[in-house]
Amino acid sequence: MLKFSEVASYAWLGEFEMLKHSHCKILSKPWASKANREVAGKYFRIVRAREGIHRLNIEISRLQTWVDTEDAHLLEISTALTTTNTVLASEIRMRYEEHRHINNLHHIRLQAIYNLHGYCGNSVGQGNGVDKDQSAVLEELRGADLIEVNKYNEAGKRKERKEMESTRKESTWYNEMDSLVNPYPKA
Incomplete structure (x- = not known):
């Protein structure tokens, strides 16, 4: 008797010996062809991609x-508070400038x-909120290569970790704490 777990584990239709020898000529059906299944899979990926584009268009307008x-x-808020609470107004104005x-x-x-x-x-x-320093921001972004920046950043982090590790291992306090936590000596 076939169990569901066995049926679910079969990856290809051709592994179903029972279907191969059935009287319905399953292997002659269009969906039994590997090429047809691949085309159908690609078609549904395109459909999902179009749905994704539709969702992104909505999210883009929401972000804007x-x-x-x-x-x-x-x-x-900053302008309204200028007359009543100048300290709070200046703090909100600073936050506004940062944002x-x-x-x-984003713009x-x-x-x-x-x-x-x-x-x-x-x-x-x-x-409608883009201000005069947009050209300065564009100039700042123009020469930046984000991949290289990330590589250098990762290399810098690795170097810092190695330096911290070597400093920590040289520390007698670290060695004493390590011996308390780990009673087995390192080989």
Whole structure:
């Protein structure tokens, strides 16, 4: 008797000996062909990719709206508090400046997405919060190679870890604590 676990473990239709010898001519069906199954798999991957693009278009417009709303809200609160509480207003204004600098990066990236040839989503707002230092931010980003930066960053972290490890091993305190925690000597 066939068990479900056995049936589920078969990867290919051709492994079903029982189906090969059935009277229904299962192997002559279009879905029994490996090429047809691969084409169907690719088709459904394309369908899922289109759904993903639709979801991304929605998320892109949400991000644009959120960035614009955050900038406007912080500026509005800062301006409103200028007359009643100047200390709080200046603190919120500093937060606004920090957020605006970061949000300008978001605006630049969003604008690059809007300029893509195949982009088909809404371009709501299109960065009404981008300020004068956008060209400075673009210039800063222009020569940056993110992959190399990450490689150097990882290499720097590894070097720091090795230095910390060697310093820690030289420390008598570390050796004493290690002997208390690990009673077996290292070979």
